[in-house]
Amino acid sequence: MMEMLGGRGGPVLVAALSAIVVAVAGGWLTTIDPWYRSLRVPSWKPPDWAFGPVWTTILTLAAVAGVLAWNAAPEGAARAWLVAAFAVNGALNIAWSGLFFRLRRPDWALVEVTALWLSIALLMLAVGRHSGIGAVLLVPYLVWVAIAALLNWSILRLNGPF
Template sequence: MTRASLFPIIIAGVIAMIVAVMGATVTDIGPWYRSLVQPSWSPPDVAYGIAWTVIYALTAMAGVRGWLAITEWAEREWLLGLFALNGFLNLLWSFLFFRLHRPDWALIEVIGLWLSVAALIIYVWRRSTTGGILLVPYLLWVTFAGYLNMTIVRLNGPFP
């Protein structure tokens, strides 16, 4: 492993940890969340931490695969921009749902989050098939989370 290939691994890992910690910080599993009616198929709370840990790890690996497959700096800037947009939308969803207590707004926002993951898959896949495949579980999870979000809105809405 060369220094040039080690750098993106370290950066991707650090960024994934920052987004994960920020997401955990805005996620408040308190009385408001506990009072929401959940569908019977809602996963246990521990499943979310496990799922997000795996997703962040796979996303970081996909970013590294994409970065190493790209030789032009302009393409790398696009890659970074897409990952930055995705990280922002990921955090925004948590903020809307858990901090503002607006699952209805989060349901609208999850569409943008889903599209950002799809854009990442397409962009990375064209440069690294393996990298693109590593992002598919993220898209599946956001699809599931969006459906869960919609169900929570149906069971609990309207929201003030």
């Protein structure tokens, strides 16, 4: 598919569009409403305004990591695995916002964020097979989702059951 989108520039376009889709879908599902505002949160929770810039940075780094790995990977199965790993990760990223904010199920979101974190670890392995720099670019994503998981767990503990 990427070859159809302009040769070497195609991966950049696909990665950028994919990052935008994940960001927009996740943002659309994230509702800072009275339910969310009523939740008790730990004192260490980052301010709400920080999430947008952090996610923008993380998704940009992930897109760059994907392009680096794609360009270094041989055609065929290696590239197909990269696309599949990024697609699963993107779906899990979006799903967390839907579970937590739209369905108001921090308990389900806590289970899902574990799968998201594992998908990032697998993504790092898949990318790292082709680009060490690309794998390193995914470290902030792994750390941020670990923080998000701890925050999710804390919210569940402070407010549950759901």
